[in-house]
Amino acid sequence: MLFWALKSTGELDGFWTGFASRRHDWKSIVVWIDNPALETPKIIAVSMSTSDTTYNHPMASDYIGTNTSFRVRYQLGLGSPNMTFTHLDGEYQPLIMWEQLTDAARVALNESFKFEDAEMPFNDEYFEKRLEKARPL
Template structure:
């Protein structure tokens, strides 16, 4: 399962460095076909080409983003924060899906869409869990 955040500006330190920024978080599970799948691990973006991987996740941990020297980064926290609505790919209108596929986000790639599967190079760099990619869903 993938969760993604879009930021209309990317920052490096306190300076605007790009027009767009995407961050994403992938939960790797053993089998989506069963009622209670086990989490194998998670990977989440730390920069446009860098991912952090973790196999031990505390039940009380929350994934979210925070500002660090002006940059938005993904990280775990034990503090509960503000919740955001979950919108699945299938719930988006055709126009929104087309915009995510066809729009130019400069050097930043939309981390999900119909053209991306767990076998693409983009997915492979997201973690050492790719051997389980057949058991993962993109939402």
């Protein structure tokens, strides 16, 4: 599971097109691979969070990239802000594993950490539930 902590998802401090919205949010993507023991596993499915409790399951033909990598972007539109595939170039984001976090960071994230109403997707309380919701059909 990859995740992003996003501040101010609205255009103006919690408002988007005149409607109140979250000022902070978590977005997550679950990447399903064929065999984690392989040096270069292949991506078999991707699930993108659309809210705290639901995931979109795009078809493999929607992926823009290869069977070992893809590009995503965070976009604002009608409804909730979301993640989507893109062909645009961007920056590589560092991958930090849960085990690489300090003990203090893991404790803080496990204390039901929320940005307002947005639930943190990968702490001990929510991780298994999120994986189940993200499981491809």
